Amino acid sequence: MLRNHSYLIDGSFDQAISVFDRGFSYGDGVFRTMKIRNGLPVSWPFHYQKLVADCAAIGIVCPSAELLMGDLQKLFEKELFSEDLTQVAKIIITRGEGERGYAPPVITVPTRVVIKSSLPQYAESNYDKGVQLHVCDIKLAAQPKLAGIKHLNRLENVLARMEWREEFIFDGLLLDQAGNVIECTMSNVFARFGSELLTPDLSLCGVSGITRQRILGLGGVLGLNVGVKSLTLAQILQADEIIICNSLFGAFQVIQINNKTWPQQDLAVKIRAVVAND
Amino acid sequence: MLRNHSYLIDGSFDQAISVFDRGFSYGDGVFRTMKIRNGLPVSWPFHYQKLVADCAAIGIVCPSAELLMGDLQKLFEKELFSEDLTQVAKIIITRGEGERGYAPPVITVPTRVVIKSSLPQYAESNYDKGVQLHVCDIKLAAQPKLAGIKHLNRLENVLARMEWREEFIFDGLLLDQAGNVIECTMSNVFARFGSELLTPDLSLCGVSGITRQRILGLGGVLGLNVGVKSLTLAQILQADEIIICNSLFGAFQVIQINNKTWPQQDLAVKIRAVVAND
Numbered sequence: 001m002l003r004n005h006s007y008l009i010d011g012s013f014d015q016a017i018s019v020f021d022r023g024f025s026y027g028d029g030v031f032r033t034m035k036i037r038n039g040l041p042v043s044w045p046f047h048y049q050k051l052v053a054d055c056a057a058i059g060i061v062c063p064s065a066e067l068l069m070g071d072l073q074k075l076f077e078k079e080l081f082s083e084d085l086t087q088v089a090k091i092i093i094t095r096g097e098g099e100r101g102y103a104p105p106v107i108t109v110p111t112r113v114v115i116k117s118s119l120p121q122y123a124e125s126n127y128d129k130g131v132q133l134h135v136c137d138i139k140l141a142a143q144p145k146l147a148g149i150k151h152l153n154r155l156e157n158v159l160a161r162m163e164w165r166e167e168f169i170f171d172g173l174l175l176d177q178a179g180n181v182i183e184c185t186m187s188n189v190f191a192r193f194g195s196e197l198l199t200p201d202l203s204l205c206g207v208s209g210i211t212r213q214r215i216l217g218l219g220g221v222l223g224l225n226v227g228v229k230s231l232t233l234a235q236i237l238q239a240d241e242i243i244i245c246n247s248l249f250g251a252f253q254v255i256q257i258n259n260k261t262w263p264q265q266d267l268a269v270k271i272r273a274v275v276a277n278d
Numbered sequence: 279m280l281r282n283h284s285y286l287i288d289g290s291f292d293q294a295i296s297v298f299d300r301g302f303s304y305g306d307g308v309f310r311t312m313k314i315r316n317g318l319p320v321s322w323p324f325h326y327q328k329l330v331a332d333c334a335a336i337g338i339v340c341p342s343a344e345l346l347m348g349d350l351q352k353l354f355e356k357e358l359f360s361e362d363l364t365q366v367a368k369i370i371i372t373r374g375e376g377e378r379g380y381a382p383p384v385i386t387v388p389t390r391v392v393i394k395s396s397l398p399q400y401a402e403s404n405y406d407k408g409v410q411l412h413v414c415d416i417k418l419a420a421q422p423k424l425a426g427i428k429h430l431n432r433l434e435n436v437l438a439r440m441e442w443r444e445e446f447i448f449d450g451l452l453l454d455q456a457g458n459v460i461e462c463t464m465s466n467v468f469a470r471f472g473s474e475l476l477t478p479d480l481s482l483c484g485v486s487g488i489t490r491q492r493i494l495g496l497g498g499v500l501g502l503n504v505g506v507k508s509l510t511l512a513q514i515l516q517a518d519e520i521i522i523c524n525s526l527f528g529a530f531q532v533i534q535i536n537n538k539t540w541p542q543q544d545l546a547v548k549i550r551a552v553v554a555n556d
Contacts, residue, residue: 007297016294017302019285024295026432027305100395102439117378141419153431154304161380185380
């Protein structure tokens with residue numbers, strides 16, 4: 001068992017996952033990844049609201065915010081904050097244990113897991129210049145009943161991420177089977193066309209991240225018209241500027257997709273200034 | 279933790295699943311369910327071949343047949359076979375443990391789980407008369423890179439199975455988003471039209487079970503032309519006879535879907551006589 005993390009399962013240290021947990025059997029659960037700054041979760045209300053909504057979408061009653069905040073305090077409280085320390089919490093909620101078979105038990109007790117890890121060491125150049133994307137060969141399947149949800153059925157992301165090993169590739173751009181750009185394996189995408197900042201429609205596939213949701217409300221701050229629109233790969237490649245975003249790095253400028261490059265610009269910097277500090 | 283099963287994880291009793299197992303994090307693995315008769319797995323070569331193929335399809339090296347047979351012997355050996363005893367083994371193979379993030383570690387050690395449970399108590403009427411199906415509201419997503427594989431991303435099956443609670447419904451018929459019948463939540467489907475016995479094409483979605491594969495080779499035995507063909511719900515409802523199949527019950531006659539009923543017929547009996555005893 002890996003030792004460089006610590007974690008709580010249902011609020012206890014040194015537990016493990018039951019072989020009968022439906023998260024293990026069927027990927028029957030949801031998760032979130034968030035920054036913890038000096039022991040406190042960043043953007044917690046956004047994360048908790050999304051966790052509740054994702055649980056509800058598959059019929060799980062999410063544990064209370066109090067219970068989860070208690071777990072976070074217990075897991076992160078022993079750190080010494082002599083200087084600014086940013087860590088990562090991953091919260092997993094599953095439907096709990098069940099007998100063999102897809103039908104959930106009549107009474108289920110969700111399993112809650114909170115895992116502590118360190119913040120990925122993003123290269124300075126990711127912040128200063130930007131990142132390069134691979135265009136994934138695998139195309140996302142359309143499933144409106146699961147679209148937008150950060151659930152535990154992530155084999156598409158795993159297969160997508162296995163398509164490249166080059167360290168200069170930061171993330172992989174995922175299209176749907178109709179050829180529309182949807183997202184990256186671990187981030188959402190926005191493309192600027194003049195004064196329009198557009199992000200793909202996620203009603204058929206993809207994960208609707210909270211940073212994406214927040215950027216959708218930043219039109220006034222950014223001086224742009226921000227909206228949702230289906231965009232093909234060819235259209236995205238014609239954008240004036242592209243950024244990717246998630247809860248850990250905030251936003252990074254995209255400087256290359258395939259052979260297409262973009263000059264250094266500052267939308268990601270502007271977005272990070274807003275979403276990274278709350 | 280549930281107590282009415284016993285299981286082995288990597289060959290050991292009393293282990294549990296690591297919170298870092300990618301089967302738990304991402305549903306990054308595959309599984310099989312099979313009958314164990316008097317301590318020996320039924321149709322083992324078919325099951326093992328399918329397990330290897332499913333593992334390979336997502337880039338996992340399947341543990342050896344010897345290792346898995348050793349697990350099965352260890353788990354089922356202590357039974358007393360004073361009379362015929364049929365049980366169930368579920369084998370789960372995951373990619374193993376990994377750090378946070380979709381990229382698998384460079385070196386992965388697959389996790390192997392074998393779970394013992396009792397055979398479901400199917401009603402006598404299921405064998406004698408047949409079963410009734412619900413037509414599921416959720417439509418399966420098309421993902422050619424995962425179609426046919428019995429992987430651990432089974433939220434669609436879970437949501438489908440949550441659509442009904444009536445005990446007189448045995449399984450749910452799943453269609454794809456184009457309106458083609460694909461399978462049931464826990465079984466495959468065959469429909470007979472005169473002397474043609476057809477099963478849906480699974481190249482875009484669905485699980486290709488070993489009983490389905492075996493029935494596809496039974497044309498001569500059954501005196502029917504057996505093949506694969508896309509079939510809409512409307513077409514299936516016009517069939518002369520329908521059966522569903524899996525490794526545990528073999529085959530059951532379908533006697534009702536929605537308001538459409540079928541008279542008592544014997545294709546399922548014929549198929550059970552062939553596939554249930556080897």
